Amino acid sequence: MCLEGLACLNEGAESASTAQQYTLRKEPDAGDLLRCRYHRFYRKKNHTMAPKKKVSALLKLQIQAGKANPAPPLGPALGSHGVNIMDFCKQYNAATQDKMGQVIPVEITVFEDRSFTFILKTPPAAALLKKAAGIQKGTENPLTHKVGSVTKAQVREIAEIKMADLSARDVEAGMKIIEGTARSMGITVTD
Template sequence: MAKVVFRQVKLQIGAGSANPSPPVGPVIGQAGANIMDFCRQFNAATEHMKKGDPIPTTVTIYKDKSFVFKLSNPPVSFFLKEGAGIKSGSSLPGKEISATISREKIRGIAEIKMQDMGAFSIEQAMSMLEGSASSMGIGVVD
C-alpha cells in the first residue's frame, strides 16, 4: 500500500546549512517530521555543493511522519548575480544597468539550468536567461 501524503512543503535552504531554526524547523516540525533527521540528511545530500548556495527543496511529508525531499539547482537569479559579481539587481531595471555578464557565462548557466527551464535548445535557454538578466538590470555583453 502506498504511503499517504500529509503535506508537501517548498523551501529554499542554503547548501549544507540546514538547521532547526526558522524557516526549516517550524515548517518541518509543524508537520510532525523529525527536524534533526531532515537537517542531517539535507546537509549530507548537499555536502558536495558550495556551502550557502540557495537550493530549492520540495519536502514531501507522509502521514506516518516519514519524509522524502527533492533538490533542484539554485535559481537563475542566483547564478546571474554570481556571474555578474553583484549582491542584488538594479533598483531601476530597464533604465539602469547595475552590472554586466558575458555570453560565455550565460551559456554556462544555460547548460546547468536547461532541464529546469524546459528549453529545447541551448540558444532558447540563453535567450530566456538574457531576458531574466535584463529584468534584473544586468547587461549582456559579447
C-alpha cells in the same frame, strides 16, 4: 504494460483479451506465472505492490547548502507537518556538502505517516547571475539602472546548469529564459 497485467499491444497484432493474452505456466517452485504471448514477460499471478503512501504536504524551500538547521524558516515549516527536523537537516546537509556557499532549492514531500522525501533542485538563476556578474543584488528599476553585465558564454554556462529545471527544449531556448531573468535584474548581456 504487460508487467502491470494490462492489455498489451504488439505491432501489427490486434489487442487480445486478458484471458487470451496470458497463458498459465506451471512451475512447482516458482508458483503460478503468467506469460504474455507477444512479449514473453513473466510475472506472478497474484502479485501485489506495497500500498502507496498518501502525501500530506509538498514544501518548497530555498536553503543554504550544508547549513540547514532547525531555526526559522526551516523549523516551523517542517515542524507544523510533524517531520523530524534534525533528521531532515542531517540528510540535507550530507547531500549538499559539496555545494557549500550556494542556495539550493529543495522540494520536500511529507507523507501522512510523517515520513518525508526530498528532491534537490539546481540553484536559482538569479543567484547564478549575481555570482557571474559579481554583484550583491539586482536593481530595483531595471529599465533605467543597470548594475552589472554578463557575457553570452556565462549565460550559456548558467543555462546548461539549469537545463534540468527549465521548461526549455534546448540550450538556446534556456539561454533566452536566463537572459530574461538577467534583464529583469538590471544585468546586461554582452557578446
